[in-house]
Amino acid sequence: MLKLLRTLFRPELVLRRSSSSYVARMRYLTRLREDDEACLEALRSGRLLLYHRLAPLLQKTPAGLFQLPNICTNDLEGVLDKLGKSHALVKEAVLIGCTEKHEAQFSLDVGSLEQSEVERLCGGAFIDLRKAFFLLTGPEVPLVARGQTLLRWHQTNGFCSASGHPTFRNQSGSQRICHSSGHTYYPKMAPVVIALISDGSRCLLGRQATFPSGMYSALAGFCDMGETIEETLRREIAEEVGLELMSFRVSGSQHWPFPQSSFMVACQALVSPDNTQVSVDHAELEDARWFSLQEVQEALRLKKPPRNHQGAPPTLWLPPRYAIAHQLVVEWVQQQLATH
């Protein structure tokens, strides 16, 4: 009964009741975005997430777990001193959040420094973000994604698309301005709809040729200009696997830093059990298959990627826990267990 109630009132969609500390934190962040001086001041005592060419710095704990190292501005200035570099690099940090204690959090790309030297001095390793998603487990994962995506946005939006002149960021990095055209640019996300399709007892997962061996995910597609969520979903599912949807419901959403920055709208979708013949568009997907509840439960129990040997049928491997595709699968399993 409890499981059924949990399924009906999905806890992830229940907002935490706002507290005055939350309001104060959001107002503090707004002030830092709008006031360059206040932002610089916050940077002096802030915490930094370091990236090298967009790969975040991770640290391994004695217990073998991975975490983001706790680096403050002073620490980085010490590293810059040791490398004989100017402290000016610190000001390139972009604001990505703040802790409950109003400690501002920033991300900074130190790609201009020697990677191995920074790793040695900071005690960690720069790891590709896709890999980092499999290694990190804490609540810091969305922060590390946001940090990377904002840095990428600044690195690729240095010029105004109207005038061709350079654009200039504010101190927090929440916008860029072209003084010639007067345009203000804000970081953008591309909307994507992702759906876990079920026929009532199985779920449909697909893989692209670039995925790691054995990895299957929920089906996803970018929204075309002017489309609604429903239109994107129906079109993508028809295009990619040749199926007609019966119904769907929105289950959640997530920012996803790939390929540039996507806003994922996640859905649970149903097809009729009489209409399950999959016809894969191989230009989009390498494969798409129906998986049983048992196969999916086994995949959820795996701690490490399976060793899939060539020729043998691959063991199912799911996207990392943080990925909304993974969360859709978990939700689907819970629904199956609650209703059967």
Ligand SMILES: NC(=O)C1=CN([C@@H]2O[C@H](COP(=O)(O)OP(=O)(O)OC[C@H]3O[C@@H](n4cnc5c(N)ncnc54)[C@H](OP(=O)(O)O)[C@@H]3O)[C@@H](O)[C@H]2O)C=CC1
């Ligand atoms: N968080 C999660 O759990 C998951 C996230 N995803 C993400 O969802 C996104 C979309 O999935 P995918 O199946 O690849 O999408 P699509 O099925 O829409 O196919 C991708 C193709 O769409 C075209 N396209 C249209 N608009 C855009 C745009 N704004 N940015 C980039 N390409 C665009 C490109 O084609 P062309 O190059 O021919 O123009 C691209 O190769 C990906 O970024 C993927 O990382 C996917 C699964 C799980």
Ligand SMILES: [Mg+2]
């Ligand atoms: Mg797709």
